[in-house]
Amino acid sequence: xxxxxxxxxxxCLAVGNGLVxxxxxxxxxxxxxxGLRYFGPAAAAALLFGGYCLYRGRTHKRHLGAGEGxxxxxxxxxxxxxxGMIPYLMAGTFASPADAFFxxxxxxxxxxxxxxxxxGAALPASLFLWHSLMEWLGGLNFILILVSVLPQVSGCFGLxxxxxxxxxxxxxxxxxxxxxxxxxxxxxxxxxxxMVLYWLAGLPAGTAxxxxxxxxxxxxxxxxxxxxxxxxxxxxxxxxxxxxLASGNFLLYWKAWERRDVKSLFKDAELRTFLILIAxxxxxxxxxxxxxxxxxxxxxxxxxxxxxxxxxxxxxxASADYAAWPEFDKYILFALAFVGGCIGSAxxxxxxxxxxxxxxxxxxxxxxxxxxxxxxSLKIDDIPVDMKIIxxxxxxxxxxxxxxxxxxxxxSLSGVxxxxxxxxxxxxxxxxxxxxELFGINDVSVLPxxxxxxxxxxxxxxxxxxxxxLIVLQTAFGYLRRRW
Numbered sequence: 001x002x003x004x005x006x007x008x009x010x011x012c013l014a015v016g017n018g019l020v021x022x023x024x025x026x027x028x029x030x031x032x033x034x035g036l037r038y039f040g041p042a043a044a045a046a047l048l049f050g051g052y053c054l055y056r057g058r059t060h061k062r063h064l065g066a067g068e069g070x071x072x073x074x075x076x077x078x079x080x081x082x083x084g085m086i087p088y089l090m091a092g093t094f095a096s097p098a099d100a101f102f103x104x105x106x107x108x109x110x111x112x113x114x115x116x117x118x119x120g121a122a123l124p125a126s127l128f129l130w131h132s133l134m135e136w137l138g139g140l141n142f143i144l145i146l147v148s149v150l151p152q153v154s155g156c157f158g159l160x161x162x163x164x165x166x167x168x169x170x171x172x173x174x175x176x177x178x179x180x181x182x183x184x185x186x187x188x189x190x191x192x193x194x195m196v197l198y199w200l201a202g203l204p205a206g207t208a209x210x211x212x213x214x215x216x217x218x219x220x221x222x223x224x225x226x227x228x229x230x231x232x233x234x235x236x237x238x239x240x241x242x243x244x245l246a247s248g249n250f251l252l253y254w255k256a257w258e259r260r261d262v263k264s265l266f267k268d269a270e271l272r273t274f275l276i277l278i279a280x281x282x283x284x285x286x287x288x289x290x291x292x293x294x295x296x297x298x299x300x301x302x303x304x305x306x307x308x309x310x311x312x313x314x315x316x317x318a319s320a321d322y323a324a325w326p327e328f329d330k331y332i333l334f335a336l337a338f339v340g341g342c343i344g345s346a347x348x349x350x351x352x353x354x355x356x357x358x359x360x361x362x363x364x365x366x367x368x369x370x371x372x373x374x375x376x377s378l379k380i381d382d383i384p385v386d387m388k389i390i391x392x393x394x395x396x397x398x399x400x401x402x403x404x405x406x407x408x409x410x411x412s413l414s415g416v417x418x419x420x421x422x423x424x425x426x427x428x429x430x431x432x433x434x435x436x437e438l439f440g441i442n443d444v445s446v447l448p449x450x451x452x453x454x455x456x457x458x459x460x461x462x463x464x465x466x467x468x469x470l471i472v473l474q475t476a477f478g479y480l481r482r483r484w
Contacts, residue, residue: 006072008057009149011050013076013141017083018046020133024087028126034091035126042086049079069149070464070471076141077460081105084134091127098449102456106433107131108138109459110219110346112316113433115445115452132213136191139217139346142463143187143250144180146344182254187346190253191216194242201238215242218315218347218431227306227319236306236319243313247274247341269381270342270353274312277352281336282308285329292326304329311336314348316434323437330438334423337432348431348462350400356380357393399466404429407458414451416441428458 021043028035084104085097094100099115106113112135116123123131195212199205227236248271256264265271286304289295295303303320310317311333322333340349357380364376378385404425412421420439427435436444444452461469 003068004057004059006057006068006075007053009072010075010079011053011055011057014046014050014053014079014083016050017080017137018043018050020137021046021087021130024126024130024133027129028124031125033124033126038087038091038124038126039130041090042083045086046083066471067475070468071475073145073149073464073468074460074472076145077105077108077463080108080134080138080141081456081460084108084130087127087130091124093123093127096449098452099445102444102452104134105456105459107134107219108141109431109463110135110138110142110217110314110348111428111431111433111459112214112219113427113436113444128210132210135217135219136213139219139246140184140187142346143183147179147183147251179251183250183344186250186253186257187216190242190245193245194238197238197242198235201235202232203235211239212242215239215315215317216246216346218243218246218313218341218345227317228321233302236302239317239319240306240309243309243315243317244278246315247309247313247345247347249342249344251344252342267381270356273356274342274352277339278305278309278312281312281332285332288326288329294325295320307333308336311432311434312339313341314430314432316432318434318437323440334426334435334438337426337430337435340430348429350397350430353380354393354397357385357390358397361390361394396465396467399470400429403458403461403466407454410454411451414448416447424455425458428455429462431459431462 021039025035025039025043028038081101081104084107085094085100088094088100088103089097094103094115103115105111191212194215195208198208198211198215203211227239248265249268252265252268252271256262282301282305285308286301289304290300294300303322306317306319307322310319314337322330338349339355340351341347343351343353357378360378360380364378368374368376378390407425407429408418408421411424412418414421416424417439420436420441423435423437423439423441427433436442444455447455
């Protein structure tokens with residue numbers, strides 16, 4: 001395995017995040033807070049570590065293999081979790097390192113749950129800014145990894161299907177950097193668009209800035225911002241549109257921008273399926289809420305569709321007290337957390353494209369049972385799906401569900417009910433912390449320290465898409481076997 005390229009990539013990320021730490025530090029000094037004490041040690045550690053990694057990786061080969069990509073993906077999230085906890089510890093926000101690490105990992109993985117009783121609303125302004133930046137950087141880092149490193153590790157898992165195989169993935173670092181720049185530009189542009197929408201909806205500029213960062217990274221679901229406190233239809237519309245944009249395929253956006261053809265977006269089967277899913281489930285939930293008289297008139301549609309979009313995008317924002325909804329509606333929201341948004345977005349979950357492959361494959365197997373000699377080709381957007389991609393989708397689905405059920409059993413040892421354990425497990429794996437609130441867990445800080453560490457591991461596992469972690473274990477065991 002070529003370790004130098006791993007050091008080089010981690011060094012670039014460490015230096016970038018270290019420079020970002022200078023933003024809240026400067027803001028803290030401007031606001032009269034202890035910026036040097038909060039952020040100085042973290043910035044210095046990130047820059048020194050990044051400089052060391054860049055020096056170690058100065059002679060790296062311009063090629064990334066599956067092993068190197070896996071080690072990079074796992075190391076990135078562990079490093080970010082450790083880096084993000086330093087300002088909290090220096091400020092004395094958490095007495096326990098486990099709480100600080102959980103808070104940091106939750107922000108960087110855009111899970112959106114918090115160990116703070118008020119969700120961080122009482123934090124100093126500079127730490128509040130750092131929290132929002134961590135969530136936004138987490139979404140950006142995931143997008144950059146998704147379009148550059150992940151295809152080399154997991155064979156895209158159907159990623160190429162969602163852009164009509166018009167994006168060429170290459171193990172060459174230079175081409176990976178080009179794809180990352182394209183996705184990064186779209187990410188920044190839609191973030192700015194979201195901020196403007198919130199500002200036009202009536203939020204102050206500062207609040208719109210924070211809310212735009214959280215929405216774009218799909219990291220809502222905590223008490224930092226509650227739509228129900230505003231009771232504003234315009235604000236909810238701005239949030240819904242922002243979540244919808246954040247759930248789409250960023251590579252698809254880039255291609256539409258290059259071709260100046262917005263209509264091409266709706267030619268994508270995955271996006272159409274996602275929109276149909278939102279419309280269908282939103283209508284079902286709204287009608288059920290109306291039948292049980294939960295809200296008056298059109299409010300059933302208003303709150304039903306918003307929460308469906310919130311859970312489908314794995315943002316987890318709340319415009320209503322959905323924990324008090326009928327069990328049927330809560331179950332639909334819980335199921336949507338498994339699905340997530342489109343491949344190529346910052347959302348969590350299994351992604352719509354993989355479910356499309358699974359359902360089409362199941363339908364074709366039924367036809368093959370009736371007609372054993374029929375030759376069937378699975379197609380999406382009239383593009384044949386390679387059997388290698390289908391087998392990887394099946395493998396990932398099995399690993400995801402297996403990890404979910406095993407994690408549910410482990411988390412239940414902390415004293416929570418089985419349903420609460422399910423909510424915590426899928427919340428961490430799919431990066432949508434609001435599933436915990438569906439079943440009555442409103443304060444994560446009461447969980448034992450070992451549970452928080454395990455949940456942090458689950459959040460990272462969900463972001464590296466499990467296979468990367470297994471490859472890391474395989475290469476680590478192989479190295480130990482050779483050494484001993």
